[in-house]
Amino acid sequence: MWKKSEPEESSPQPSPETRAANTSIPKAPAPRNREHATIGSTISIKGDLSGEEDLLIEGKLEGKIECHNHSVTVGKNGRIKGDIYGKIITVEGNVEGNLYGDEQLSVLQAGTVRGNIIAPRVALEDGANFKGSIDMSQKGKSPAVTTQDQISMATKTT
Numbered sequence: 238m239w240k241k242s243e244p245e246e247s248s249p250q251p252s253p254e255t256r257a258a259n260t261s262i263p264k265a266p267a268p269r270n271r272e273h274a275t276i277g278s279t280i281s282i283k284g285d286l287s288g289e290e291d292l293l294i295e296g297k298l299e300g301k302i303e304c305h306n307h308s309v310t311v312g313k314n315g316r317i318k319g320d321i322y323g324k325i326i327t328v329e330g331n332v333e334g335n336l337y338g339d340e341q342l343s344v345l346q347a348g349t350v351r352g353n354i355i356a357p358r359v360a361l362e363d364g365a366n367f368k369g370s371i372d373m374s375q376k377g378k379s380p381a382v383t384t385q386d387q388i389s390m391a392t393k394t395t
Contacts, residue, residue, distance in 0.1 A: 278314040285319075292323075294330070305339065313347055326356070335369075 273291035276282065280296035287303040294302075295312040302309060302321045309323035315330030326338045328348040336342055338356030346364040355372045 276315075278312075311348070320352075 273293060274288060275293045276296045276298065278295040282296070282298045283300060285301045285303070286292075286298065289307065290304070291308045291310075292302070292304050293310045293312055294315040294317065296314070297316045299318045301319050302317070302323070304323045306324055308325040308327070309321055310327045311317055311321075311330040311332055313329050315332075317330070317332045318334060320334045320337065321332065322337045324339045326336050326342045327345065328336070328343070328350055329345045330347070331349045333351045335352045336350065336354045336356070338354075338358075340356070341358040341360070342354055342356035343360040344350050344354075344362065344365040344367055346362045348362075349366040351368050353369045353372065354367075357373055357375055359371055359373055361367055
């Protein structure tokens, strides 16, 4: 009446640790980083630099930097003598020159800037070293017409 079952031919049972590892939630693919170029701390450049990708500078550069549609980061070891043009500019090193940010400009705690800052959004962290002027006027906006200009235009039209 009771029949002993014959052992089934099957694969060996995984251990509880293996089973837990196999049933874990699959990880989402890591977000792809934007292309960026790095100028290492042992690199020294004299001349203008332009590009169409994000830029991290840890070395020395004398000249103008133009990355209008991309971010420019001056790392802790970065030393720049010249103007910087970028979409987002972050300074953690030393810059002697004017900074032109299309969207945002940040000078971090370890950063030093000797020059003017022109950007719609500017952040200076506590401890940052800055000497110059800041212009946060919106790009593309014309200066307000003065009352004297309005009177001049009204008298010319009559």
